[in-house]
Amino acid sequence: METAKNPPVEPAVAPSLGRIRKIAVLGAGVMGAQIAAHCVNAGFPVLLYDxxxxxxxxxxxxxxxxTGLARLNPAPLALPALARHIEPLNYDEHLDRLHECxxxxxAIAERLDWKxxxxxxILPALGPRATLASNTSGLSLGALSASxxxxxxxxxxxxxxxxxxxxMPLVELIPGPRTAPELLDRLETFLVAGLGKRVVRAKDTPNFIGNRIGVFGIMAAMVExxxxxxxxxxxxxxTGKRLGRAKSGTFRTADVVGLDTLAHVMRTMQDGLPDDPFHPAFATPPVLAELLRNGALGQKAGAGFYRKAGKAILRLDPQTRDYVPADARxxxxxxxALxxxxxxxxxxxxxxxxxxQARFxxxxxxxxxxYAAVHLADIADNARDLDQAMRWGFGHAQGPFEVWQAAGWLQVARWIQEDIDQGHALAxxxxxAWVFEGPVAQAGGxxxxxxxxNPSRGEFQARRKLPVYAAxxxxxxMFGEATEAGALLGDTVYEDADIRLWTAPAPGRGDVLIASxxxxxHTISPAVTAGLLxxxxxxEHSYRGLVVWQDGEPFSAGxxxxxxLPAFMQGGAAAIEPMERDLQxxxxxxRNAQVPTVVALAGLALGGGCEIAVHASARVxxxxxxxxxxxxxxxxxxxxGGLAYCARRAAELRAASAPDAPLLWxxxxxxxxxxxxxxSRSALEARDIGYLRESDPIVPHPDALLHAALQQAGALADAGWRPPLPQPFPVAGRDGIATLTAQLVNMRDGGFVSAYDYELGLAVAEVICGGDVDPGSLVDEEWMLAQERRAFLRLLGQPKTQERIAxxxxxGKPVRN
Known part of the structure; x- marks a missing residue:
């Protein structure tokens, strides 16, 4: 007879470390509402209070x-319908519901007394395990915590x-004086895995890391x-793309952010950092002060450092205070040099x-x-956090330390010190000392x-090992972080100039082949086509599955x-037909591989990239x-095969949901x-259009895509994957073509499409409806692919198509002719 076992003892859990199921956002301003939108994008219901x-x-x-979220551009919601999952509430009537979160x-205004x-x-209504977090851009966590x-x-x-x-991928996580370390780990895990954020931990100093360095850069740009x-x-x-930064540069970025917001962050530095040796550079420039007095707050006010006049962009002349044509050369x-x-x-x-220009x-x-070197120890644990904050919060291709290290650490350091000694620097x-001697100097960065x-510890600090990052x-x-041997992930199976076939490091991942x-x-060249085949x-011969994944965005521009072009110039459309057949x-x-094929999607997946994706066994x-x-x-x-897919998928959707409905719907x-x-404007909208399926997972964090794709391929293989058996499907036929043509006529006559767009629309209608056949006729993939090829090659020979391609x-932009 078995003895009774003691019930399992639940491990001690610090307050607020349970699973996050529902979120409350306090403050329905632009920022609070958009945080709420991002949470519902990720599948978390939100109570929005004001x-x-x-x-x-x-x-x-x-x-x-x-309601106003629908009017913002870029769109905060991945699908407009998600707004229904943000519940608008007020503090008088609904405070008790805070207990649900x-x-x-x-996320209210940056006023310590208001917070x-x-x-x-709210404290009496706060749940006993709930985490309370302030979305502050620079207020002291110590002061907030003291209350x-x-x-x-x-x-x-x-x-x-x-x-x-x-x-914007960056979230700064800032502890208060008594914040539980376990809370930070659990919240970082949620932000990464749940909301897809890139997290940097900052010290509790004015403006933390991103705004401290980024806004200093803006102020330095104004001075210089x-x-x-x-x-x-x-x-x-x-200071835009030529310098590896956001194309809006410095002053356009300030206009987009809002000059009042910029001035607020500057005041935080002016008031909170009186002993900073760079403090004289924090002064508000007279031009900015005048713009603020006049209500010229940037893009949201219609004028700032720039003003739009019709299609023309005018810049402010700091001498005359008039707006004049932008004429930078x-x-x-x-x-x-750049x-x-x-x-x-x-x-x-x-x-x-x-x-x-060069001196600037x-x-x-x-x-x-x-500035970054002088203040690194004050604001961040290590140089990685500072550089990542500038990458992820300000759109820089590299952080300041990375740029410095790549250009030759000690030589650049000597140049900086020379300028300091000669009085050219801002302080x-x-x-x-660690810049010139010791481990940093020896390592070259x-x-x-x-x-x-980590200047406080005097050592190189490894990345955090939270379990969430295992995926x-x-x-x-970072520049300098990878060894030459370790820079290339995994083991290469085959590689040429256009494609690499490889396997991820073991354990448990080397049995799925990866194509990048x-x-x-990541366009699809003839060599990429051959590589995919x-x-x-x-x-099929040696692995359990195939994953198509790219190292960085986009997935493929087509x-x-x-x-x-060379083949077309020599042989015309006929010379392209073999390439066209290879793409199909x-x-x-x-679709028909004997092992599961999984595509990992991020960024653009256009044209041929979309067609590869929709035909795979699965997508993440x-x-x-x-x-x-x-x-x-x-x-x-x-x-x-894009139109063949659309026709087949339409038939499948009708059969699954409304078999008696007209196929044309x-x-x-x-x-x-x-x-x-x-x-699509999001993966959710791609699912709504039909390019993704309900069974295709949407992964919050892009760095987890490869892991998710490998897991998906392995799971399909474990489940005994078999490709779909060939099966004919019904098409809309000539009646469908006639209906779609009538709609195109209305669009053409109403001026919504050009005459050639109308011709292209007719070609789409003819192919997607299966050609000149009876409605409901059963066709197979080969029939549809032949329709596609004929239309594709016929259009390729048209002068207006050639104008568009040229x-x-x-x-790099579409031509409307």
């Missing part, structure tokens, strides 16, 4: 904020979302622009050039390097394979038109995946999407 309104609807303030994010008052109001009871302080911290929360006599548009030309020598790919040569050329760029970089404080420099098989590495494109924008053959063959092999997609069959933009129809949605070159290759 002050009670006068009148019958006491929750009108929060309700108006939810596991995470409460306070303290709100905390006193809370002692039993609440361990479950209170700062969580600073960057704006707009859906699109004045010193070197550069216009605002010239500064933006120099880069000096040839400066442009050549274009150098070698970071050492680029910085040497900029420092050696006497042109004011060097001065701005010097000031940022100087006289020398660089820290702050980032090494062992970790990134991040290929996280973006190496072409620009090779990959499927190899996977077929490589440039690679096809790849798609069909993805990041929320920010933008999928579409866009071939009409270059005067073509989808040619790799299901065909029309696909036809419209293709004829208008519609691209225009796209020249400008």
């Amino acid at each position: 002050l009670p309104a006068q009148g019958a609807d006491r929750s009108a303030v929060a309700r108006k904020a939810v 596991d995470l409460v994010i306070e 303290e008052q709100l905390y006193r109001l 809370l009871p002692e039993d609440i302080q361990p479950r209170f911290c700062g969580v600073h979302f960057f704006n707009p929360p859906r699109y 622009a004045d010193r070197h006599g550069l216009t605002y548009d010239m500064v933006d030309e120099l 880069l000096d040839d020598a400066v442009a050549a 274009a150098q790919r070698d970071p050492v040569g680029r910085l040497q050329a900029l420092r050696a050039c006497d042109h004011p 760029v060097w001065a701005l970089l010097r000031d940022t390097f100087h 006289a404080v020398p660089l820290p 702050v980032h090494t394979p062992a970790g990134s420099w 991040h098989l290929a996280p973006p590495l 494109f190496k072409t620009k924008m 090779r990959a499927i053959d190899l996977a 077929a490589d038109l440039q690679a096809m 063959r790849v798609a069909q092999r993805m 997609a990041h929320m920010e995946t933008y999928i579409g069959l866009v071939e009409v933009g270059v005067g073509l129809v989808p040619g790799a 299901f065909v029309q949605k696909f036809a419209q999407a293709v004829a208008t070159a519609q691209v 225009g796209m290759l020249k400008t």
Whole structure:
């Protein structure tokens, strides 16, 4: 007889560390409403609170904020219908419902007294395990925490979302003086796995890391622009994409953020950092002060450093205070220096050039390097957190330490110190000793394979080992972090100039083959096509599955038109037919492979990229995946089985949901999407269009995509994967063509599409409806692919299609002719 076993003892869990199921956001301003939107995008219901309104609807303030999400651009909601999962409430009537929430994010205005008052109001209703987090951009967590009871302080911290929360990956996590360490680990795990965020832990100093360094950079740019006599548009030309930063540069970014917001962050530094040796540079420039007085707050007010006049963009002249045409022209020598790919040569050329534009760029970089080095120990645990904050919060391709290290650590350090000694820098404080001596000098920088420099500990600090990061098989590495041997993930099976076939490091992942494109924008060249066919053959012979995954975005911008051009120039459309057949063959092999094929999607998946994805056995997609069959933009129809997929999928959807409904109901949605070159604005919308299926997981964090795809391939293999048996399906036929044609006529006559768009729409209608056959006729894949090929090759010979292709290759933008 068995003895009775004691019931399992539940491990002790610190308060607020339970599973997060529902979230409350306090404050329905623009930021609070957008945080709520991002949470429901990820599948978490939200209670959105604000002050009670006068009148019958006491929750009108929060309700108006939810309604207003639909008007914001870029869209905070992945699907407009998700707004129904944000419940607008007010503090007077609904405070008791706060008890339902596991995470409460306070997101009201940056006033310490207002936040303290709100905390006193909500604390009696706060759940006993709920986390309370303040979305502050720079207020002291110590001061905020001091207003809370002692039993609440361990479950209170700062969580600073960057704006707009859906699109900006960075969240800064800031502990208060008594925040439980376990709380930070659990909240970081939730932010990463649940909301798909990239988390940096910051110290409790004014403006934390991102805004401290980023806004210093803006202030330094203002000072140096004045010193070197550069216009605002010239500064933006120099500090945008040419410098590996957001294309809006400095002053356009300030306008987009809002000059009042910028001024608030500057005041935080002015008031909170009186002893900072760079404090004189924090002064509000007179031009900015005048713009603020005049209500010229940037883009939201219609004017700031720039003003739009019709289609023209005017810049402010700081001397006359008038708006004049933007006319920035880069000096040839400066442009050549910035274009150098070698970071050492680029910085040497900029420092050696006497042109004011070059002197400005060097001065701005010097000031940022100087400030980051002096304050690293104050604001961050290590150099990695600082660089990642600038990458993820300000859109920089590399953080300041990475740029410095890539350009030659000690040489650049000597140049900086020379400028400090000669009085050219913004402060006289020398660089820290660790810059010139010890481990950093010996390693040639702050980032090494062992970790990134922690000046407080005097050692290189490895990344945090939270379990959530085990699923991040290929996280973006810092410059200097990877060894030469370890820079290339996994074991290569085959590689050429356009594609790599490889396996992920063991354990448990080496039995699935991975294909990654190496072409620009991951376009599908003839070599990529051949590589994918090779990959499927190899996977069927030696592996349990195949995953198509790219190292970085996009997944694929579609077929490589440039690679096809020489064949077309020599042999016309007939010379393209073999390539066209190969593209179709790849798609069909993805569908019919004897092992599961899984595509990992992030960013753009256009044209041929979309066609490869929809024909795979399964897909995993990041929320920010933008999928579409866009071939009409270059005067073509989808040619790799895209329309065959749409026709078959329409028949499947009808059979599954409404078998007695007209087939055209299901065909029309696909036809419209293709004829208008519609691209989904999220993975959820791609599912709504029909390019993703309900069974295709949407993965919050892009770095977890590869892991999810490998898991999906393994699960399908474990379940005894077999490809679908060939089966004919019904098409809408000539009646469907007639109905779609009538709709196209109305669009053409109403001026919604051009005459050639109408012709392309007719071609889409004819193919997607299966050609000139009776409605309901059963056809197979080969029939549909033949229809596609004929339409594709016929259009390829049309002059207007050739104009569109030439225009796209020249400008990268669709031509409407």
